[in-house]
Amino acid sequence: MPTQLQKRKYEKAFDRFDVNRDGVLQENDITAMAKIWCETFKVGPASGDAARINDLATKLWADITAATDTDQSGTVSKSEWNAAMEKPDFVDRVALPFALAVFDVADRDKSGTLSVHEMIAGQSRAGITEDETRRMFEALDTDHDGTVSRDEYAAAIREFYLSDDPNAVGNLMVGDLP
Structure with missing residues (x-):
């Protein structure tokens, strides 16, 4: 059973995925999110990056519904979402x-790391403030080299979904929690 902290994190993540803000997740929310990321980072619709993000968005929706849509409605409610989020296999x-x-996609210079500016560009479109993103960036940059590596980012994502530690760095992945 998720802790209160985990419930707040899951609901904040749900709200980020619910692009049209109608209180349920639908396939068009996920495709809209993919489009937003491509627009944010000026990824051309015919590029390999766009194809990858769109293919993953399609897979994401199929996997979300397979793991969460318990009533087979074609939509995912917050309660269905919350139930799936605490499963490590769903996260992985x-x-x-x-x-x-x-x-x-955010790694525009293909360095394998994100700069603070690359992270701010992506997070601002998701409704996270620059101050929140800077705090997130500083916490994620665990080796203090001025960038966030793919490994640091991946560890924070896993921690966001699976940790109930109120001091976990991953908690910052969706901005400040209420």
Whole structure:
């Protein structure tokens, strides 16, 4: 059973995925999110990056519904979402690959790391303030080299979904929690 902290994190993540803000997740929310990421990072619709993010968005939706849509409605409610989020296999098969695809798109210079500016560009479109993103960036940069590596990012994503530690760095992945 998730802790209160985990419930708040899951609901904040749900709200980020619910692009049209109608209180349920639908396939068009996920495709809209993929489009937003491509627009944010000026990824051309015919590029390999766009194809990858769109393919992963399609897979993300299929995996989300397979793991969460218990009433077979074609939509995912917050309660269905929350039930799936505490499963490590869902995080590793679904949430993490999509997050890493977004990381790769945000990594405009293909260095394998994100600069604070690359991270701010992506997070601002998701409704996270620059101050929140700077705090997130500083916490994620565990080796203090001025960049966030793919490994640091992946560890934070896993920690966001699976940790109930109130001091976990991963808690910052969706901005400040209420």
